[in-house]
Amino acid sequence: LKKKNMSLNKKTSEIRQQLSDAKTALFLNSxxxxxxxxxxxxxxxxxKEAAEWSIQSSIYATWRSTKTNEDCTRIGPNSLxxxxxxxSSHKHPIxxxxxxxxxxxxxxxxxxxxxxxxxxxxxxxxxxxxxxxQWEAKCKCHHGALSHDPKFHRCKKCGCSSFVSDFLCVVCDxxxxxxxxxxxxxxxxxxxxxxxxxxxxxxxxLPDVQHHVFRKRPKSNPMVKKKKKSLSKKKPLxxxxxxxxN
Numbered sequence: 741l742k743k744k745n746m747s748l749n750k751k752t753s754e755i756r757q758q759l760s761d762a763k764t765a766l767f768l769n770s771x772x773x774x775x776x777x778x779x780x781x782x783x784x785x786x787x788k789e790a791a792e793w794s795i796q797s798s799i800y801a802t803w804r805s806t807k808t809n810e811d812c813t814r815i816g817p818n819s820l821x822x823x824x825x826x827x828s829s830h831k832h833p834i835x836x837x838x839x840x841x842x843x844x845x846x847x848x849x850x851x852x853x854x855x856x857x858x859x860x861x862x863x864x865x866x867x868x869x870x871x872x873x874q875w876e877a878k879c880k881c882h883h884g885a886l887s888h889d890p891k892f893h894r895c896k897k898c899g900c901s902s903f904v905s906d907f908l909c910v911v912c913d914x915x916x917x918x919x920x921x922x923x924x925x926x927x928x929x930x931x932x933x934x935x936x937x938x939x940x941x942x943x944x945x946l947p948d949v950q951h952h953v954f955r956k957r958p959k960s961n962p963m964v965k966k967k968k969k970s971l972s973k974k975k976p977l978x979x980x981x982x983x984x985x986n
Contacts, residue, residue: 779857779865784942784953786854790816791941798926800936801833803851803919805912811934812911812919813858814942815851822850822903823890833923845891849921852885853877859907877916880906 793816794800801815813819817828823846830839830849839849856864859877864870876884881900888895893903905916912918926936935944943950 777857777862777865779855779862781953783855783857786816786818787814787942788954790814790819793817794940795937799834800922800924800926800929800934800940801827802922802924804922805909805914806918806920807914808912810912811922812909812914813851814940815849815921820852820854821846822852822885822888822893824886834925839921839923841890845889847891851919851921852916853907853909858910860910861907878906880904882906 790801791814794814801819802811803813803815804811815827817826819827821827821830821841823841823844825841825843825846827849829843830841830846833839833849838847840847841849853859855872856862856875864875865872876886878884879888879895879900881895881898881904883895883897883900885903887897888900888903894901895903903916908915909919924932924934930936938944941950943953
């Protein structure tokens, strides 16, 4: 019986591996053919930009889960704060104890999701008339971050005393409050056993995926399509008198 169970378990694991390989192949095939979704591509480009900034500056800024102790997001110069200002508008994260904003009363940088995909609402951008400029991740009072005071996080529209996230991080399933902002030098991060240098780039461990996600795709020429359309819509020429049937 033990031998039979062992052989059954082995066959089951082999089938699972084959299914996993098939799914991976299917994923890569669709990625090669269609590329990532536009919203996901924008997020990944920002992650890549943040990673490149970290490699160049040797300062690694991350939005880290307090539940899993894993990095959920790479923070870079264009990452937005709760106050609406980018990370580049805040004080140096290593030189100053509080990374306060130089443009508004914000006391410390607080990473805030910039797209619905970051909080698992991937279907929203597919809706007709969806405007990303009007979208905001909400507090439990149903108002966005910009409706809250940047210093004390009190809501300006209702009696809400502090911003309490009504959404979850797509990476760790934690609330906004379940994250810390970690600023490390390369040496500190290496001693902690975390990725640095080129290993910090998105999908560095999956070179095929990395290549197809970040490769430049040729832009379609709208003039070619217009010409084709106009040719197909041309009316047939009238018959000449010489070719007419008597």
